[in-house]
Amino acid sequence: MSHPMARAWPRRPPRVRGAVRTACRAGAHHRSKAEARRCDELHLLQLGGKIRGLRAHPQVCFALHANGVNITTWRADFVYFDVEKGLEIVEDVKGYQTQLSAMKHRLMEAVHGVKVTLVHSGRR
Numbered sequence: 001m002s003h004p005m006a007r008a009w010p011r012r013p014p015r016v017r018g019a020v021r022t023a024c025r026a027g028a029h030h031r032s033k034a035e036a037r038r039c040d041e042l043h044l045l046q047l048g049g050k051i052r053g054l055r056a057h058p059q060v061c062f063a064l065h066a067n068g069v070n071i072t073t074w075r076a077d078f079v080y081f082d083v084e085k086g087l088e089i090v091e092d093v094k095g096y097q098t099q100l101s102a103m104k105h106r107l108m109e110a111v112h113g114v115k116v117t118l119v120h121s122g123r124r
Contacts, residue, residue, distance in 0.1 A: 019031055019032040019033075019095075020032065020033055022036040023036060024036040024037075024043070025040050026039065026040075028056060030077075032093070032095070032121070033121075034093050034094075034095060034119075035077055035093045037121075038077070038091070038093050038119055039056055039078070042054050042056070042078055042080060049083065050082070050083055051080045051081060051083060051089075052080065053079075053080055054078065054079075055078070055080065056077070056078050056079075059076060059077065060076045060090075061076075062074045062075075062108060062112060062114070064104070064107045064108070064111050071107065072104065072107075074104045074107070074108060076090045076091065076116070077091055077092050077119075078090075078091040079091070089117055090108070090114050090115075090116050090117065091116070091117045091118075092116050092118055093119045093121060094118060094119070095120070095121045096120070097118060105118070
C-alpha cells in the first residue's frame, strides 16, 4: 500500500491555454495543433511555388535588445519568402493574443523593423 501523500513522479505541469504538442505531416513537433496545421498549409504552399525558403524547425530566434541590453528573445513560429508579395514573412500562430505576445510583436517592429503576421487558430 502506498503512502497517502505519495503521487506519481515526475509530475508535469498542465499545458498553458490547453495547447497539445502535435506533429505535422513533415514529422516536426509543434507546440500546438494550430501550429501543426499551419505548418502543413505552408508546406503545401511551398510545393505549389507560392512561398519558398520555409523555416520552421529549428525556430528562428530574434534577440530583442534596447540600449545594448538584452530584453528577451522571441521565437517566430514560421519565416518564409512570399513569392507574390516579394517579402519575407514572419508568422506567429495564436489561439488568441495575450498582452505579453502583443508587446513582443511591438518590440519586433521597433527593434528589427519586422511586422509580425498574426495567424489565428480559429478557436475563437
